[in-house]
Amino acid sequence: MKKKRKILKGQLPQIPDKKIYLNVNALEKGDYELKIINKNKIIKKTTFKK
Secondary structure, eight states: OOOOOOOOOOOOOOOOSSSOOOOOGGSOSSSSEEEEEEETTTEEEEEEOO
């Protein structure tokens, strides 16, 4: 009796090839708003405190 081969497949999310770093230690104390823009449209908006 022959064993059936199982074919396993998986997909990994695409890994970004470029990185952007924000050094929060270099910022003064206060409230900040970070906006990420693509083609003049805000795609992500977040606020944070230092």
